[in-house]
Amino acid sequence: MRLEQIKEYNGTLELVSGLHIGAGDTEMRIGGTDNPIVKHPHTNEPYIPGSSIKGKIRSLLELASGLIALRRGADGGPLGLRDFQGAPEEKQGDCLDLLRLFGISGGDADKTGTVGPTRLIVSDAFLDKAWRDDAWQQxxxxxxxxxxxxxDRIKGTATNPRFTERVVEGAKFKVSFRLKVFGGDGDLETLLFKGLKLLEMDALGGSGSRGYGRVRFVFDDPETQGMYGAIQPF
Known part of the structure; x- marks a missing residue:
């Protein structure tokens, strides 16, 4: 197994609707919200953890592959090495590509080196400087x-009010994806782009079924953007 290249894809994630990625803050402050978003501890500005983006595109690609039905574990966790080993021959290629792109659990003993190291690195996405400065000025x-x-279906009245913090629609974040390319890998670039297309069709963060978390990706490099625009996720 030899590392041949590390590809980098930089661009912008734009919010088409408000986004909520929870901070897990259990402390309720007077006049505050009971459901705050994650923010940078120094600037107090919202950001999107790379783990949130990576986890969601992995979940969507696993659903689209149909491999979830073959899960050998009892929980609803991601695909693992056991799932690849137990998958029908015609599904093993798809499963291997997913495991190579996103990695496997440290508890999986990949003694043969079939999967190897995680190929995809997703950086935390911070506010686009131009968008942030323009918002400040205005x-x-x-x-x-x-x-x-x-x-209340009987009384027709509102009950159980809750207050959720969201990043505003139209906010822009800078995103960066790095893809390690090893000899013998499949077309993991196309697989990554399919995952991002699926994310555009679905939602990022919480409350997606209520309209939260709609996003759009635009890449800085015109050639990359052209390749991405041509991708059909299904």
């Missing part, structure tokens, strides 16, 4: 507090 907020309620 006095526009980076986030909003969205109020939601449940509806």
């Amino acid at each position: 006095g526009l907020p980076f986030t909003e507090i969205k109020s939601e309620n449940s509806i």
Whole structure:
């Protein structure tokens, strides 16, 4: 196994709708929200963890592959080495590509080196400087507090109010993907782009079924953008 190249894809993630990726803050402050978003500890500006992007595209690609039905574990976790080893021959190639792109658990003993190291590195996405500076100059907020309620079907009244923090629609973040290319790998570049296309069709973060988390990717390099635009996820 020999590392031949590391490809880098830089671009912008634009929010088509408000985005909520929770911070897991259990402390409720007076006048605050009970569902805050993750923010940088120094700047207090919102950002998107690379793990959130990577985890969601992995989940979507596994669903699209049909391999979830072959899961050998009892939980709903990601595909692992046991799933590859137990998959039908016609599905092993797809499973191997997914495991090579996203990696396997440290508990999986890949003694033959079939999978090897994780190929995909996804960086944390921070606010685009031009967008951030423009918002500052106009006095526009980076986030909003969205109020939601449940509806009592009998009385027709709102109950259980909750307040969710979201990054505002239109916000832009800089994204960076790096792809390690080893001899013998399949077309992992196309697989990555398919995952990003699926993410555009689905949602990132929480409450996607309620319209949150719609995103759009635009790459800095015109050639990369052309390749990405030509991808059909199905």
